Amino acid sequence: MEILLNNRKESIDKDExxxxxxxxxxxxxxKLLVTKVNGQLIKKDIRSKSIIRDGDEVLVLHMISGG
Amino acid sequence: MTTEEIRERLADKVVGIAGCGGLGSNCAVALARTGIGKLxxxxxxxxxxxxLNRQYFFADQIGEYKSLALRDNIHRIDDxxxxxTHVIRLDPGLVTKxxxxxxxxxxxxxxxxxxxxxxxxxxxxxxxxxxISGQGLAGYGKNDMIGTMHSGRLxxxxxxxxxxxxxxxPLAPRVGIVANMQANLVLEILLITD
Numbered sequence: 001m002e003i004l005l006n007n008r009k010e011s012i013d014k015d016e017x018x019x020x021x022x023x024x025x026x027x028x029x030x031k032l033l034v035t036k037v038n039g040q041l042i043k044k045d046i047r048s049k050s051i052i053r054d055g056d057e058v059l060v061l062h063m064i065s066g067g
Numbered sequence: 068m069t070t071e072e073i074r075e076r077l078a079d080k081v082v083g084i085a086g087c088g089g090l091g092s093n094c095a096v097a098l099a100r101t102g103i104g105k106l107x108x109x110x111x112x113x114x115x116x117x118x119l120n121r122q123y124f125f126a127d128q129i130g131e132y133k134s135l136a137l138r139d140n141i142h143r144i145d146d147x148x149x150x151x152t153h154v155i156r157l158d159p160g161l162v163t164k165x166x167x168x169x170x171x172x173x174x175x176x177x178x179x180x181x182x183x184x185x186x187x188x189x190x191x192x193x194x195x196x197x198x199i200s201g202q203g204l205a206g207y208g209k210n211d212m213i214g215t216m217h218s219g220r221l222x223x224x225x226x227x228x229x230x231x232x233x234x235x236x237p238l239a240p241r242v243g244i245v246a247n248m249q250a251n252l253v254l255e256i257l258l259i260t261d
Contacts, residue, residue: 007216032179034186039219041190059218061186063179064202066231067090067242 001054006061020048023060032063073258074102080257081105083169085157085185087133088112089237090201091175092123092140093246098253099141105149106141109165110134111156121239157181159188166196171253174200175246177231190221197222199252204245205229205237213244215252222256224248 003010005026017025019035019042035042035050036059042050052058068076082103084091087110095106110133114124118133128136134152141150153165162185166172172189176182182200189198203225204213212226225245231237 030179032183034183034190034221036190036218036221041187043187043191061223062202062227063182063186064225064228064230065177065179065182066203066205066229066237067086067088067175067177067182067201 003052003055004057006059016051016053018048019050019052019058022052022058023047026060028060028062030062030064034061034063035059068258073254076258077102077254078104080171081107081169082253083107083109083166083172084175085109085162085166085173086175086177086181087122087137088118088175088177089121089239089242090204090246090249091173092133092137093121093243094173094175094250094253095137095141096123096144097247097250099144099148101250101254102145103148103253105151107151107153107165107169108134108137109153109155109157109161110137111154121237121242157185159184159192162188163192166193169196171256172196172198173249173253174198175249186221190219196220197256199224199249199256201225201245201249203227203229204241205231205235207238207241210244213241213248215248222252224252 084095114128132154138150138152174185189196197220199222202223216223
């Protein structure tokens with residue numbers, strides 16, 4: 001399937017994947033993230049239940065200390 | 068639009084600033100100079116000497132609460148701007164309560180967990196609000212890496228990767244650039260959508 005991950009096209013060799021699996025697969029290593037799927041905020045505790053399918057738009061943002 | 072037309076359009080606008088450190092103090096001052104009608108400043112910290120390398124305060128304000136000292140500095144620039152201050156640590160309930168009347172919210176925290184808290188609160192619980200977050204501002208140089216990312220009501224300004232550390236400190240130029248880009252985005256959002 002093909003998804004839009006952080007505004008870039010990304011091919012994934014699966015028909016569907018959970019958001020938690022995608023984060024693992026893409027090695028997003030920062031400890032704190034904000035995630036959205038198709039514009040909807042997905043909090044950490046439901047990332048393993050959020051299913052990503054072909055054509056979905058996924059946003060994975062690192063929270064970076066400093067201000 | 069002329070300077071005066073811009074000031075007129077901004078006169079009834081309210082911007083919430085979550086955190087009055089490097090990002091919040093510089094962003095608030097830029098908005099004050101442009102003529103924003105009202106600022107809501109929230110911060111529970113006191114000013115320390117080490118903050119003066121990047122934050123919009125002065126040496127004789129060390130030991131004062133930042134939100135109150137920032138109000139004073141804004142009023143030295145323009146005493147017609149309404150400034151509401153809260154010396155308190157924000158949590159989700161306070162974010163929705165204190166920023167309920169804001170047109171735009173600025174995320175200007177230092178810590179990653181607080182950044183996450185306010186972004187998730189605004190996106191999850193405040194359906195009509197935009198939030199502008201600063202992410203990635205440590206160090207110096209690399210002007211071209213600083214940019215803006217936009218997804219719905221969430222705007223992220225910064226280089227999206229430079230985390231502060233003892234050998235990668237936040238410094239006035241880069242912090243000021245990101246803070247002023249946040250303020251610049253506020254103007255874009257308020258003046259275009261108005």
